[in-house]
Amino acid sequence: MTSPDKQPAQDQDAASPGHDGRAATEAALFEAFGGVRGMVETTVPGLVFIAVYTVNKDIHFSAIAALALALMLGVARLVRRDTVKHAFSGVFGVAFGVAFAMLTGNAKDFYLPGLLYALGMGLAFVVTTLAGVPLMGLILGPVFKENLSWRTRNPGRKKAYAKASWAWGLIFLTKVAILFPLYWWADTTQFGWVIVALKIPPMLLALYLTWVFLAKAPPPIDVFAEMEAEEKAERAEQERAEQERARAAASD
Template sequence: MTSTDKPAATTDPSTPGAPEGADPQTDADAKAVTEAALFEAFGGVRGMVETVVPGLLFVTIFTINKDLHVSAIAALAVSLLLVAVRLIRRDTVKHAFSGVFGVAFGVVFAMMTGNAKDFYLPGMLYTLGLAVAYIGTSVAGVPLIGLILGPVFKENLSWRTRNPGRKAAYTKASYAWGFILLAKCAILFPLYWWADTTQLGWVLVSLKIPPFLLAVYLTWVFLAKAPAPIDVFAEMEAEEASREQR
């Protein structure tokens, strides 16, 4: 029986995330760890800024001069600059690179069609697809948030079979992300058809951070009340040490 198959041990009241009898300080520490892990997984404040800046620059320039090419090139240039800064500082670049790809697709779409609103279309389609993925994986019993955060909490997929309370929390969080993103799409897609580029752009920029923060907050609430993650890496190290001793 492998470390990922073994039944979960009974939760110790001193363990972060224990539902009953937990020490207040330990519980606070567990919540702090959960909060830090969430911000790490989703890019933190810097990641949010890097997500907003290219679109904000595009809509600002387009509002002023109505020049699609200048607006698109400026947005792409600032995305590349943000990646360069991260590379120079030797920081993680996954969030910055995802921003570059999103902006690049938007630039290509807008340039191909000549319609400035199409700069936003790839990101809107991605948001819709992500909403469907969050809800679909929750229905299938493999919530996407669990797949994203499992490695961050060093539990991998142990929550699926060994930690039902944590699986339930991931499922609730994934549903929350899915429905929040669907609500965002319900606002943006009608504007894509009916509003002009500047109206769509400013609404889209204003909806970048608040829905994200709401989803992260709800995820934190669900996980803070869930059982502690099972550190499968520590278990494997312990088993390896035991085998060496034998």
């Protein structure tokens, strides 16, 4: 059985994804990034932390309140039988922030792991795109059931993934460029409220641009369906061969 990623490239740039393609793109983005609820869940613990700290200036109480809320949101996800990734990704992020703040005694360090993560992701999006393997394609390829077929067989989608990765990378790096100076110069309450304010809007912009790029791109190649079709054809061929051998044996 040949690998679908190695078949000749198909000219799909003229294909129009239509309404179904746009809906599928929207659904895939929601699945990959947790949707609006996921963005809210990653924002609310940080909001609770800075709100509580603004009132009482107590790092420990603020950290415990944020972590308790993140755990409650994670458990609620599990009760609803959501994916474990969406259930606990926010919990781990908050736990790292709590650990940093507790160890250093600096409330601003609650947000430091998130800043470092944003820097790493921004660089990852830029570097992988320059290397010809845009990170957004690696993230969404399995969701669209196309795996890496877009690299060699679907140049239109590869271009869309590259544009989306550039958008995510530049948005992440711009956000970091704004926040890191504030980490050093602003006081904790100012810094925390700016972080909360910049949490959802850049993400929405990145998701919207990704949707625009992919909605205009050729449809994905479902490599799983292709492999199933190949396996079915091979089984049918084997059955025909066995039937022919059986008829030949009977005629003898």
